Amino acid sequence: MNPTLVRGDDVHRVLVMPIDIEISELGLGVKEPRADWTRSAEVHISSALQDQLINRNIELIETDESISLEDRDNQVVQLIKLHEAVASSIVVSTRLPDLLPNKRNSFDWTLGQSATALREDYDAQYALFTFVRDAHSSAERVVAGIVTGLLFGVTPQGGQQIGYASLVDLESGQIVWFNSLVRGTGDLREAQPANEAVQLLLTDFPS
Amino acid sequence: MLALSACQTSSANKQALYEGPLQQQGTVSVGEGSLSDGIATYRLSDLQPGHRPADNTTEGGLWYVTDKAERRVRTAGNRITDPALNAYVERVACDLAREFCGDIRVYIVRVPAFNASMAPNGMMQIWSGFLLRAENEAQLAAVVSHEIGHYLRRHSLERFEDIRAKSNAAAVFGILTAGIGFGFVGSLAQIAIYGEAFAFSRDQEREADGYGLLLMSEAGYDPREYAVIWDKLIREFDATLDEDEKGSSRHGGFFATHPQPEERQAVLRDLGAKLAATRDDWVVGRASYLEQILPHRTGFLEDELKVQHYDAILARLDMMLAQAGEPNPAELHFFRGEAYRLRREDGDREKAAEAYETALSAAGTAPTETYRSLGLVYGALGEDARATHAFRRYLEARPDASDAGLIREMMKGLPSRPDVTS
Numbered sequence: 001m002n003p004t005l006v007r008g009d010d011v012h013r014v015l016v017m018p019i020d021i022e023i024s025e026l027g028l029g030v031k032e033p034r035a036d037w038t039r040s041a042e043v044h045i046s047s048a049l050q051d052q053l054i055n056r057n058i059e060l061i062e063t064d065e066s067i068s069l070e071d072r073d074n075q076v077v078q079l080i081k082l083h084e085a086v087a088s089s090i091v092v093s094t095r096l097p098d099l100l101p102n103k104r105n106s107f108d109w110t111l112g113q114s115a116t117a118l119r120e121d122y123d124a125q126y127a128l129f130t131f132v133r134d135a136h137s138s139a140e141r142v143v144a145g146i147v148t149g150l151l152f153g154v155t156p157q158g159g160q161q162i163g164y165a166s167l168v169d170l171e172s173g174q175i176v177w178f179n180s181l182v183r184g185t186g187d188l189r190e191a192q193p194a195n196e197a198v199q200l201l202l203t204d205f206p207s
Numbered sequence: 208m209l210a211l212s213a214c215q216t217s218s219a220n221k222q223a224l225y226e227g228p229l230q231q232q233g234t235v236s237v238g239e240g241s242l243s244d245g246i247a248t249y250r251l252s253d254l255q256p257g258h259r260p261a262d263n264t265t266e267g268g269l270w271y272v273t274d275k276a277e278r279r280v281r282t283a284g285n286r287i288t289d290p291a292l293n294a295y296v297e298r299v300a301c302d303l304a305r306e307f308c309g310d311i312r313v314y315i316v317r318v319p320a321f322n323a324s325m326a327p328n329g330m331m332q333i334w335s336g337f338l339l340r341a342e343n344e345a346q347l348a349a350v351v352s353h354e355i356g357h358y359l360r361r362h363s364l365e366r367f368e369d370i371r372a373k374s375n376a377a378a379v380f381g382i383l384t385a386g387i388g389f390g391f392v393g394s395l396a397q398i399a400i401y402g403e404a405f406a407f408s409r410d411q412e413r414e415a416d417g418y419g420l421l422l423m424s425e426a427g428y429d430p431r432e433y434a435v436i437w438d439k440l441i442r443e444f445d446a447t448l449d450e451d452e453k454g455s456s457r458h459g460g461f462f463a464t465h466p467q468p469e470e471r472q473a474v475l476r477d478l479g480a481k482l483a484a485t486r487d488d489w490v491v492g493r494a495s496y497l498e499q500i501l502p503h504r505t506g507f508l509e510d511e512l513k514v515q516h517y518d519a520i521l522a523r524l525d526m527m528l529a530q531a532g533e534p535n536p537a538e539l540h541f542f543r544g545e546a547y548r549l550r551r552e553d554g555d556r557e558k559a560a561e562a563y564e565t566a567l568s569a570a571g572t573a574p575t576e577t578y579r580s581l582g583l584v585y586g587a588l589g590e591d592a593r594a595t596h597a598f599r600r601y602l603e604a605r606p607d608a609s610d611a612g613l614i615r616e617m618m619k620g621l622p623s624r625p626d627v628t629s
Contacts, residue, residue: 033271035271036263
């Protein structure tokens with residue numbers, strides 16, 4: 001699941017892809033996306049990534065804002081979409097290993113040769129993809145939890161934090177490291193819990 | 208399901224929803240005077256051109272996720288990027304949206320079904336299945352106006368808040384009844400919420416229809432064309448039903464979230480006729496529309512065949528052939544042949560052969576594949592000489608076709624080939 005890198009380089013140039021993140025408010029029955037929460041969580045996670053990776057002999061490269069993520073024919077855009085599809089397959093096959101039996105004992109996921117487009121554009125050796133979803137209970141949900149707790153001894157589930165991070169070798173297209181995170185605590189709208197979440201996500205990050 | 212029916216609107220209220228947009232103009236009632244400036248009087252008063260909601264609002268959250276969705280649509284593989292077609296549809300949308308032109312972005316996507324949609328942030332999607340079925344610019348304008356109506360009335364936000372309120376009420380009800388054996392009632396309420404959660408409500412669709420009529424007629428498009436869309440959609444749908452099912456209510460898909468098409472057709476025909484009487488220089492725009500659609504039509508029709516709703520596409524092709532000014536009847540006859548050939552009901556081979564022969568003699572240009580299909584059908588009918596002749600014509604026209612070798616092999620076996628499929 002967490003293979004180590006075999007690399008001869010001293011300093012590794014890692015391209016940090018735009019974080020795919022959504023933070024919602026969990027009402028009694030409806031999940032409401034919150035743009036303000038999402039934006040502050042994005043800032044915290046982004047700076048936590050910076051802080052924690054910079055200590056690992058890694059040079060972080062930001063994606064160029066001028067490369068439009070809305071250009072259909074742009075290879076970078078298509079690569080981001082391809083990675084999303086591969087990463088969700090990894091998550092599914094990790095949680096439900098019987099679904100893809102031939103992946104049970106080997107971690108051999110790749111984006112193929114198309115990944116070299118990123119290497120050429122940014123002169124980077126690796127690309128780091130991050131995905132985060134979280135939800136926080138609304139005031140109504142918290143109150144409802146207290147009421148049902150008092151009446152029946154059960155409370156509705158709070159929001160669940162899920163995420164994954166993935167490191168792609170831009171020479172071969174191989175996904176060389178992948179880690180996912182599922183937990184029920186940690187408020188990503190705050191700097192400290194966001195830092196903890198990133199720490200968990202980067203567990204076993206190759207160095 | 209019971210709970211769902213409780214949300215239905217009475218018929219008097221339905222009429223008011225359609226007419227609302229038209230009467231909102233204040234002094235002007237339907238059928239009298241001139242139409243002008245419907246946008247200014249009908250849009251929500253706090254919705255200005257260039258509107259962008261604050262991040263900490265519910266609307267801001269909806270925009271955040273739909274902005275992301277829009278990036279996906281923009282880079283989607285099935286988006287039609289042809290600059291000419293996009294410029295044409297955008298121009299129509301812009302003329303209809305007027306000062307809101309900059310707030311509406313149109314994406315044409317290749318999906319073989321009749322639909323169009325509007326996201327809360329102004330992203331409009333138009334499906335190729337609608338473009339194939341629209342007959343003129345006025346019908347395009349009707350649907351685009353309808354979608355603009357959803358935006359100007361913030362229907363997505365209204366819908367989201369409605370669902371949230373209902374689900375909160377349902378959850379509270381569930382909590383209060385869970386301990387006393389009414390869990391079943393709670394689950395019914397839950398079904399009601401999800402049953403409505405697909406898209407806009409039927410009442411919002413009625414309001415948007417009224418808005419469609421208003422905007423299209425203000426832009427000078429013949430408002431009678433709106434009802435024609437529904438008339439033909441009903442005919443197409445009815446072709447897929449057995450005799451005893453006709454006129455029964457439709458379920459699922461498009462009809463799950465939209466008012467019954469009979470209702471829309473009747474109301475729109477009535478209102479469209481009243482509006483049409485207000486002037487006599489209405490634009491229909493058939494030639495300009497066809498000019499833009501024709502370069503894409505073959506692909507759209509191929510997509511429809513893949514859906515395998517042969518009865519529906521046959522009915523639609525017949526309606527298209529009956530239209531005055533059809534520029535390429537030969538192509539439509541070819542697709543009729545393909546639908547019969549692929550449907551494979553009793554007598555369909557004969558009908559397919561007849562359609563292909565018609566295609567070859569009709570005005571316009573039949574695709575060279577007509578010969579190949581004709582050869583296949585004649586071969587299956589045991590008419591070897593005709594099959595050989597048709598295949599030969601195909602190979603003459605397309606000597607380098609990727610299936611040329613296969614066709615040559617088939618021709619070798621023709622004289623004595625038993626008809627295994629009959």
